[in-house]
Amino acid sequence: MKIRISYGTAIQMGLKRGRMLARPFTAYLMTYHDGRCRNNCAFCPQARESNADVKRLSRVTWPAFELEDVLDGLKRGNFARICLQTIDYPGMVEDVKELLKAFQPLNLPTSVSITPVPRETLVELKELGVDYIGVGLDASAERIYPIIKDSLYGWDDMWAFTRDVLEVFGPGSAFVHIIIGLGETDREALETIQRVYDMGGSVSLFAFTPIKGTRLESLSPPPLERYRRIQAAHYLIRNGLARVDELEFDGEELVGFNDLKEKVDPVAFMTHGCPGCNRPYYNEKPGKEPYNFPARPEKGEELLKKFL
Template sequence: MLIRVSYGTAIAMGLIKAKMLARPTTAYLMTHYDGRCRNNCAFCPQARGSRADLSRLSRVTWPAFEVERVVQKLPDGNFARICLQTVDYPGLVDDVLELLELLRPLGLPVSVSITPVNRETLEEFKALGVDYIGVGLDVASERLYPEIKDSLYSWDDMWRFTGDVIDVFGDGRALVHIIIGLGETDREVLETIERAYSMGAEVSLFAFTPIKGTRLENARPPSLKRYRRIQVAHYLIKEGVAKTEDFEFDENDFLAGFGLSKEELVNIIPSEVFTTHGCPGCNRPYYNERPKKEPYNFPVRPEKEYVKRVLDSIL
């Protein structure tokens, strides 16, 4: 049985010899399938209509290894948890259950990002050491979802699944993934973020990354300034400081203000707002950007002074 391992994880485990600029604190693994995903997400290299390299997910390369070797080498990476990404294909659930059985003796908590499954399957995952589920909503706009996702699972299906995950695993254990830069407005993003938190889910933000061979290969990623604005607004919603209706928007429904002064925000916003947000132990280094660029999500917390610099640039 083969399993894909993210390039940085493979280096940390000693499966590949290369340099790392930031060490992953989570082991990122992905199911292996000789074919494309059943879904056709416009941004994804794994999509059924994509011409992209199947060894990629976002901008990361995921080489394949024998699962027994990966299990043997995982302790060498000193990881805090395992994150298992999945591609949707016939037999996926059986493969995930087999992988969880093989990974269980390592004693590490496991997160699984997967398309909707039934509650019985979620209970099986939980019994095998899974404590968080990633929900790939991805598109923050109900208006754009059918076009961009072109999925077997509707917008409503994804929210129902989110509710099932919360029922089985508890509040805060469903991580709703949202990709910024797919054509959505800021108002749509914040309304979706607010919906997730109102039902007991968490939100993990990603920046759209154009990949050659995908339907959106020629689209542009979001500006860092826009992404920073959304990160600040996300934090204010998450902490209950503000709701979408409290923010200021321009005529195109993009953020124009936070309803608070710069001085108030400096005292409220911690620097970890600009780091990766995911399951405990997740830092996901350079998932959306090249190492020479300022990351959308820092793998480690920047200094406190960075908050003021960001606010100076976005207000």
Template sequence: MKIRVSYGTAIAMGLVRAKILAKPTTAYLMTYWPGHCRNNCAFCVQARESRADLEKLSRVTWPAFELDEVVESLPAGGFARVCLQTVDYPGLVDDTVEILSRLQPLGMPVSVSITPVGRDVLEEFRHLGVDYIGVGLDVASKRLYPVVKDSMYSWDDMWRFTEDVIEVFGEGKALVHLIIGLGETDRELVEAIEAAYSMGAWVSLFAFTPVRGTRLENAKPPSLERYRRIQIAHYLIKEGIMGADGFEFDSNGSLVGFGMSKEELASLLPPEIFSTHGCPGCNRPYYNERPRKEPYNFPVRPDGSYVRRVLDSIL
């Protein structure tokens, strides 16, 4: 049985000999399927109509290895957890259960990102050591969801699945993935973030990355300034400091104010809000970013002066 391993993870495990700028603190794995996903997400390399290299997900390369070799090499990486990404194909659930069964003796916490499955499957995952489930809502806009996702699962299906995950795993254990830059407005992003936290889920933010061969290959990624505004809004909502109705938007739905002064914000915001926000132990280095540019999500905590620099650039 084969499994894909992100390039950085493979280096950390000793499966590939190369240098890495930032060591992944989580082992990122992906189910292996020789064909395309059954869904047709416009941004995804694995999509049904994608012409891109199937060894990629976002801008990361995922070479395939034998599962036995990966399980044997995992302890050498010193990872805090395993994150298993999945592609939707016939037999996905059986393959996922097999992989989890092989990983279980290692005693590592496991996160699984997967399309909607039944509660009985979620219960089985939980018994096999899974403690977090990633929910790939991705599109923060209900009006754009069917166009961008072109999925077997509707907007409502994804939110129902989020509820199921919370009921099986508990509050804070469903991570709703939202990609900034798919055509949504800031207001739609803020409302989706608030909806997730109000039901007991958490949110993990990603930046849209155009990849050649996908339907959105010619679209532009979000500006860093816009991404920083949403990271700030996300923190204020997550911490219960502000609701969606407290933010200021212009006539286009763009976020232009946070309902408080720059000084007040500076006293509230810790620099780690600009780091990767996912499952415990996740730093996701350069998943959306080019190494020579300032990252959307820092793989390590930025220095204490960074908050003031961000606020000076966006307000």
């Protein structure tokens, strides 16, 4: 059985050679399929109509290895967690279960990012050691969701799945993925973020990354200034320090934080995901200021002054 792993994970395992500016604390793995995903997300190299390299997910390359080699690498890698990404294809759920059974002797906490599955399947995943589920909502506005996602699963399906995850795994167990820069407004993004936290879930923010061969290959990434403001607002919302209607908007654009700016900590600019997730350089090229820092920014106070 084959499985894909992110290039940084492969380096940490000793399966590839290379230099890392920040090592991954989580082992990022992906189901292997000799073909493309059944869904057609406009930003994704794995989409059924994409012409991008199937070894890509976002800007990261995911080489394939035999499962036995990866299991050995997991033992060597000193990881805090396994994060298993999935693409949607016939037999995917069975493959996920087989992989989880293979991971069990390692005693590593495991997250799975997966398209909506029945509640009974969620119970099985929990019994196999999964403690967090990634929910790929991605598009944070209902009006753009069917255009961007072109998926077997609609907007309402994703929210129902999020609710099922929370009921099976408990509060905070659903990490809803939201990509900034797909055509949503600031207000739409933050209202969706607020909805997730009101349900008891959590949000992982991503910046849109154009990949050659995808439908959105010509779209630009979001301005860093915009992304920083949304990160700061997300920090306030997830920590219960503010609600969307307490922030300053000019129409649909977030322009300020009233008297809440002083409550924002530089950790707002870090990757926010399952415990142990730092996801280095998933959205950006090394050498540039990252959208999501893999560790607390050394010049965090300067970032606060610059962007807020």
